[in-house]
Amino acid sequence: MKIAVDAMGGDHAPQAIVAGVEAARDQYADLEFDLYGDPQKVEPLIKDQTRLHLVKTTEEIEMGEEPVKAIRRKKDSSIVRAAQAVKEGQADAFFSAGNTGAILAAGLLIVGRIKGIDRPGLTSVLPIAEPGSSRHSFVYLDCGANAEAKERNLVQYAHLGRFYAESVLGIENPRVALLNNGAEEDKGDRLHKEVHQQLKAEENLNFIGNVEAGDLLVGKADVVVSDGWTANAALKATEGTAKMFLKLIKNGILNGGLRAKIGYLFLKPVFKNIAKQMSTSTYGGAVLLGLKAPVVKTHGSADAVAVKNTIGQIRTMIQTGIIKEAVDYFSPEENMDNQPKN
Structure with missing residues (x-):
């Protein structure tokens, strides 16, 4: 299971984000992480690169920015790139402690909602x-x-x-x-x-x-x-x-x-x-429930403990298949369309 992480979002980012991700990585052997952010700020904080991959981004969406405009203008921001990775199937879930409106907009406009929701x-x-x-x-x-x-x-x-x-x-x-x-x-x-x-x-x-x-x-x-x-x-x-x-x-x-x-x-x-x-x-x-993949936002003041616990929550969502359950209920024809043809 791979989680795309916005390493730049939050009041204590990237320190708290990296520390929380590493704690979760050490606790859950079945998780991998792609950290999206500025290498100069993130890389020095990584103590162990096991199952962690840093993806370079050049832009950040600040807390006070207008969400939809920021998503559309800052294509190389950590939020947009992480959400795009989920949309393209490169990751199973998206996590951020950043701008709430931007995370919601990225979830809706990039990851996409389940048909029927x-x-x-x-x-x-x-x-x-x-x-x-x-x-x-x-x-x-x-x-x-x-x-x-x-x-x-x-x-x-x-x-x-x-x-x-x-x-x-x-x-x-x-x-x-x-x-x-x-x-x-x-x-x-x-x-x-x-x-x-x-x-x-x-x-x-x-x-x-x-x-x-x-x-x-x-x-x-x-x-x-x-x-x-x-x-x-x-x-x-x-x-x-x-x-x-x-x-x-x-x-x-x-x-x-x-x-x-x-x-x-x-x-x-x-x-x-x-x-x-x-x-x-x-x-x-x-959690923004009703999307095609888990999109989870923790509070902006989150510390490493909150980040680790939120990642554990995401892991449970992926393991239990809650998204598939929602798809089956609201748009069962989608699963029928994805079945192999005889």
Whole structure:
């Protein structure tokens, strides 16, 4: 299995990217990597070239650039070249920590969407903070690839999320829910009411109804679907709340006197475990589901650990054949067309 890596994308690139790739290479003997980037910046960071191949590029797409224009103008950028390698079958997946919009544009315009999928959805795996639960994470899409959506798009997201939960997370018959402003069936605007009824009618889905934003992290569902605007807003609000509580706890310890500091020392292992469970580095990157190959973007501030974990996530996607499963479901005629003729 070969992964095309944008070595130049991310706040800590190329150092964190190269370190994470080498850690993943050492852990997974069945992976090879093509690193796309500036040789003068990347090559000195490579400690061991085993199963690593550096591909020279002369351009970079910066974080603030307009995505589609950048993809079209910077043909020799690390993002474009890595995506092109996947399109041409030279690699099995594309990974980057760079400009999110450019990665999405490269996925759509270069790698291409599966026939039958109208709009691929950006998919994240988020933690479940439910004590005693046997499940530790759930699938959440669309996280922001499409600000507007039609009923058909959300139904497709439900199936794509189901495939991901089954294949990558190993969840049998995953529970699918619709993010809405109330748990009752008649809640929401026209779009959400109609999507609810369509999901309810899907025989292949274990649809359990609506879930509110306040219940996202408590394990009520294994797959939560939404339009990109709503899902992204709910996710940012959840992240902001978590950061606020961490600051409140930290300030409480620092300003709480000797008793608070001693209590922290006793609880330090607990805080470390919680931090690991809630860290974005633990669960890998966001996947643009609905494309012809895995296209995965990790957060721009990703460190080497996050890069390594995201590569492990990509490896699982390739091994389990989730893309083929989606093709079989949404465009089975494509596989028929590719069968050898007698």
